[in-house]
Amino acid sequence: DAKTTQPTSMDCAEGRAANLPCNHSTISGNEYVYWYRQIHSQGPQYIIHGLKNNETNEMASLIITEDRKSSTLILPHATLRDTAVYYCIVRGYRGSTLGRLYFGRGTQLTVWP
Amino acid sequence: DAGVIQSPRHEVTEMGQEVTLRCKPISGHDYLFWYRQTMMRGLELLIYFNNNVPIDDSGMPEDRFSAKMPNASFSTLKIQPSEPRDSAVYFCASSTDVGLAGGRFTGELFFGEGSRLTVL
Numbered sequence: 001d002a003k004t005t006q007p008t009s010m011d012c013a014e015g016r017a018a019n020l021p022c023n024h025s026t027i028s029g030n031e032y033v034y035w036y037r038q039i040h041s042q043g044p045q046y047i048i049h050g051l052k053n054n055e056t057n058e059m060a061s062l063i064i065t066e067d068r069k070s071s072t073l074i075l076p077h078a079t080l081r082d083t084a085v086y087y088c089i090v091r092g093y094r095g096s097t098l099g100r101l102y103f104g105r106g107t108q109l110t111v112w113p
Numbered sequence: 114d115a116g117v118i119q120s121p122r123h124e125v126t127e128m129g130q131e132v133t134l135r136c137k138p139i140s141g142h143d144y145l146f147w148y149r150q151t152m153m154r155g156l157e158l159l160i161y162f163n164n165n166v167p168i169d170d171s172g173m174p175e176d177r178f179s180a181k182m183p184n185a186s187f188s189t190l191k192i193q194p195s196e197p198r199d200s201a202v203y204f205c206a207s208s209t210d211v212g213l214a215g216g217r218f219t220g221e222l223f224f225g226e227g228s229r230l231t232v233l
Contacts, residue, residue, distance in 0.1 A: 032220075042227070045224070046223070100158060100161070101158060103148070104155055105156075
Protein backbone atom coordinates (compact mmCIF):
# COMPACT_ATOMS: atom_id res chain seq x y z
CA ASP A 1 0.00 0.00 0.00
CA ALA A 2 2.82 2.36 -0.91
CA LYS A 3 1.62 5.89 -1.34
CA THR A 4 5.01 7.39 -2.20
CA THR A 5 7.88 6.42 -4.45
CA GLN A 6 11.46 7.55 -4.00
CA PRO A 7 14.77 6.74 -5.68
CA THR A 8 16.72 4.06 -3.89
CA SER A 9 19.89 6.08 -3.56
CA MET A 10 21.46 9.44 -4.32
CA ASP A 11 24.73 11.11 -3.60
CA CYS A 12 25.84 14.67 -3.18
CA ALA A 13 29.08 16.58 -2.67
CA GLU A 14 29.59 18.20 0.70
CA GLY A 15 28.54 21.84 0.67
CA ARG A 16 26.27 21.42 -2.31
CA ALA A 17 22.48 21.29 -2.22
CA ALA A 18 20.90 17.85 -1.99
CA ASN A 19 17.56 17.58 -3.75
CA LEU A 20 15.57 14.49 -2.86
CA PRO A 21 12.47 13.81 -4.95
CA CYS A 22 9.30 12.02 -3.94
CA ASN A 23 6.31 11.04 -5.99
CA HIS A 24 2.89 10.92 -4.30
CA SER A 25 0.56 11.00 -7.25
CA THR A 26 -2.41 9.56 -5.35
CA ILE A 27 -2.27 12.08 -2.52
CA SER A 28 -5.67 13.27 -1.38
CA GLY A 29 -6.77 16.71 -0.30
CA ASN A 30 -6.48 16.10 3.43
CA GLU A 31 -3.01 14.56 3.33
CA TYR A 32 0.19 16.30 4.24
CA VAL A 33 3.64 15.35 3.00
CA TYR A 34 6.14 14.52 5.75
CA TRP A 35 9.86 13.92 5.51
CA TYR A 36 11.92 11.97 7.99
CA ARG A 37 15.48 10.75 8.02
CA GLN A 38 17.23 7.87 9.71
CA ILE A 39 20.91 7.97 10.54
CA HIS A 40 22.53 4.57 10.96
CA SER A 41 20.21 2.47 13.11
CA GLN A 42 18.74 5.33 15.12
CA GLY A 43 15.03 5.99 15.15
CA PRO A 44 13.74 8.09 12.26
CA GLN A 45 13.80 11.82 12.90
CA TYR A 46 11.21 14.30 11.72
CA ILE A 47 12.49 16.94 9.27
CA ILE A 48 9.64 18.93 7.80
CA HIS A 49 6.10 18.69 6.49
CA GLY A 50 3.72 20.65 4.30
CA LEU A 51 0.36 20.67 2.58
CA LYS A 52 0.65 22.72 -0.58
CA ASN A 53 2.81 25.71 0.18
CA ASN A 54 6.57 25.51 0.19
CA GLU A 55 8.00 25.21 3.67
CA THR A 56 11.37 25.99 5.20
CA ASN A 57 12.84 25.37 8.60
CA GLU A 58 16.31 25.24 10.09
CA MET A 59 16.94 21.80 8.64
CA ALA A 60 15.55 21.87 5.13
CA SER A 61 13.16 23.24 2.56
CA LEU A 62 10.18 21.42 1.10
CA ILE A 63 8.94 22.21 -2.38
CA ILE A 64 5.54 20.78 -3.30
CA THR A 65 4.33 20.95 -6.89
CA GLU A 66 1.16 22.84 -7.62
CA ASP A 67 -0.75 19.63 -8.35
CA ARG A 68 0.71 18.15 -5.13
CA LYS A 69 1.66 14.95 -6.91
CA SER A 70 5.33 15.28 -6.10
CA SER A 71 7.67 17.09 -3.79
CA THR A 72 11.36 17.75 -3.27
CA LEU A 73 13.26 17.94 -0.03
CA ILE A 74 16.18 20.33 -0.26
CA LEU A 75 19.17 20.29 2.07
CA PRO A 76 20.77 23.57 1.02
CA HIS A 77 24.32 22.86 2.14
CA ALA A 78 24.76 19.14 2.67
CA THR A 79 27.29 17.97 5.23
CA LEU A 80 28.72 14.55 5.90
CA ARG A 81 26.34 14.24 8.85
CA ASP A 82 23.41 14.43 6.43
CA THR A 83 24.28 10.98 5.13
CA ALA A 84 21.15 9.01 6.01
CA VAL A 85 18.05 7.30 4.66
CA TYR A 86 15.34 9.84 3.87
CA TYR A 87 11.68 8.87 3.97
CA CYS A 88 8.79 10.68 2.37
CA ILE A 89 5.33 9.78 3.67
CA VAL A 90 1.82 11.20 3.48
CA ARG A 91 -0.44 11.60 6.47
CA GLY A 92 -3.99 12.84 6.58
CA TYR A 93 -5.84 14.42 9.46
CA ARG A 94 -8.76 12.07 9.00
CA GLY A 95 -9.46 8.74 7.40
CA SER A 96 -7.24 5.74 6.97
CA THR A 97 -4.03 7.65 6.47
CA LEU A 98 -4.41 9.29 9.84
CA GLY A 99 -2.66 6.33 11.43
CA ARG A 100 -1.53 3.85 8.81
CA LEU A 101 1.76 5.46 7.79
CA TYR A 102 3.89 3.72 5.21
CA PHE A 103 7.63 4.44 5.32
CA GLY A 104 8.95 1.93 2.82
CA ARG A 105 12.66 1.88 2.06
CA GLY A 106 13.33 5.57 1.49
CA THR A 107 16.31 7.13 -0.32
CA GLN A 108 19.84 6.50 0.88
CA LEU A 109 21.63 9.84 0.60
CA THR A 110 25.41 9.70 0.70
CA VAL A 111 27.27 12.96 1.09
CA TRP A 112 30.89 12.69 0.02
CA PRO A 113 33.79 15.02 0.89
CA ASP B 114 10.84 15.63 27.81
CA ALA B 115 12.70 12.32 27.66
CA GLY B 116 11.21 11.33 24.35
CA VAL B 117 9.92 7.88 23.49
CA ILE B 118 11.64 5.29 25.67
CA GLN B 119 12.09 1.72 24.56
CA SER B 120 13.49 -1.28 26.37
CA PRO B 121 15.47 -3.38 26.06
CA ARG B 122 17.85 -1.76 23.58
CA HIS B 123 19.28 -5.14 22.67
CA GLU B 124 17.90 -8.62 23.15
CA VAL B 125 19.43 -11.91 22.15
CA THR B 126 17.31 -14.97 22.67
CA GLU B 127 16.92 -18.50 21.43
CA MET B 128 14.26 -19.73 19.09
CA GLY B 129 11.07 -20.63 20.90
CA GLN B 130 11.54 -18.17 23.74
CA GLU B 131 9.08 -15.43 24.56
CA VAL B 132 10.21 -11.88 23.88
CA THR B 133 8.61 -8.77 25.33
CA LEU B 134 9.49 -5.31 24.07
CA ARG B 135 8.39 -2.23 25.97
CA CYS B 136 7.60 1.33 25.06
CA LYS B 137 6.83 4.48 26.98
CA PRO B 138 5.40 7.16 24.69
CA ILE B 139 5.78 10.87 25.13
CA SER B 140 3.35 12.14 27.73
CA GLY B 141 0.20 13.55 26.19
CA HIS B 142 0.54 11.73 22.90
CA ASP B 143 -2.59 9.95 21.77
CA TYR B 144 -1.13 7.70 19.07
CA LEU B 145 1.37 4.91 19.51
CA PHE B 146 2.94 2.94 16.68
CA TRP B 147 5.03 -0.21 16.52
CA TYR B 148 7.32 -0.60 13.51
CA ARG B 149 9.74 -3.34 12.51
CA GLN B 150 12.80 -2.72 10.37
CA THR B 151 14.81 -5.28 8.42
CA MET B 152 17.20 -4.99 5.52
CA MET B 153 14.87 -6.94 3.30
CA ARG B 154 11.59 -5.16 4.01
CA GLY B 155 12.58 -1.75 5.30
CA LEU B 156 10.43 -0.03 7.92
CA GLU B 157 7.07 -1.78 8.31
CA LEU B 158 4.11 -0.72 10.41
CA LEU B 159 2.95 -3.53 12.66
CA ILE B 160 0.16 -1.96 14.70
CA TYR B 161 -0.97 1.37 15.99
CA PHE B 162 -3.10 2.52 18.92
CA ASN B 163 -5.21 5.59 19.44
CA ASN B 164 -6.12 6.46 23.02
CA ASN B 165 -4.87 3.01 24.11
CA VAL B 166 -7.17 1.19 21.67
CA PRO B 167 -5.66 -0.88 18.84
CA ILE B 168 -6.90 0.64 15.61
CA ASP B 169 -5.08 -1.30 12.92
CA ASP B 170 -3.12 -4.49 13.49
CA SER B 171 -3.11 -5.66 9.89
CA GLY B 172 0.65 -5.39 9.81
CA MET B 173 1.19 -7.90 12.59
CA PRO B 174 2.89 -10.86 10.89
CA GLU B 175 1.02 -13.69 12.56
CA ASP B 176 -0.55 -14.91 15.75
CA ARG B 177 2.81 -15.18 17.42
CA PHE B 178 2.82 -11.39 17.69
CA SER B 179 0.62 -9.49 20.10
CA ALA B 180 0.60 -5.91 21.35
CA LYS B 181 -1.10 -4.26 24.27
CA MET B 182 -1.46 -0.78 25.63
CA PRO B 183 -2.88 -1.05 29.16
CA ASN B 184 -2.60 2.68 29.77
CA ALA B 185 -1.52 5.88 28.10
CA SER B 186 2.07 5.60 29.25
CA PHE B 187 2.97 2.02 28.42
CA SER B 188 2.81 -0.48 25.58
CA THR B 189 4.25 -3.92 24.98
CA LEU B 190 4.96 -5.97 21.89
CA LYS B 191 5.21 -9.66 22.59
CA ILE B 192 6.49 -12.46 20.39
CA GLN B 193 5.73 -15.99 21.50
CA PRO B 194 7.34 -18.23 20.38
CA SER B 195 10.13 -16.30 18.73
CA GLU B 196 11.77 -17.44 15.49
CA PRO B 197 15.04 -16.44 13.78
CA ARG B 198 13.11 -14.55 11.09
CA ASP B 199 11.79 -12.21 13.79
CA SER B 200 15.30 -10.77 14.13
CA ALA B 201 14.97 -7.07 13.42
CA VAL B 202 14.99 -3.65 15.00
CA TYR B 203 11.62 -2.81 16.52
CA PHE B 204 10.71 0.85 16.83
CA CYS B 205 8.01 2.47 18.86
CA ALA B 206 6.75 5.93 17.92
CA SER B 207 4.17 8.28 19.35
CA SER B 208 2.26 11.24 18.03
CA THR B 209 -0.20 13.82 19.20
CA ASP B 210 -3.77 13.57 18.11
CA VAL B 211 -3.92 15.15 14.73
CA GLY B 212 -5.10 18.67 14.81
CA LEU B 213 -4.17 22.23 14.21
CA ALA B 214 -1.66 24.17 16.21
CA GLY B 215 -1.84 27.84 15.45
CA GLY B 216 -3.66 27.04 12.23
CA ARG B 217 -1.05 24.53 11.14
CA PHE B 218 -1.53 20.78 11.08
CA THR B 219 0.85 18.92 13.35
CA GLY B 220 1.05 15.19 13.89
CA GLU B 221 4.71 14.36 13.36
CA LEU B 222 5.89 11.05 14.78
CA PHE B 223 8.54 10.84 17.47
CA PHE B 224 10.50 7.61 17.41
CA GLY B 225 12.34 5.78 20.13
CA GLU B 226 15.87 4.48 19.68
CA GLY B 227 14.63 0.99 18.89
CA SER B 228 15.04 -2.50 20.31
CA ARG B 229 17.39 -4.73 18.36
CA LEU B 230 16.20 -8.33 18.58
CA THR B 231 18.33 -11.29 17.60
CA VAL B 232 16.74 -14.72 17.68
CA LEU B 233 19.25 -17.56 17.40
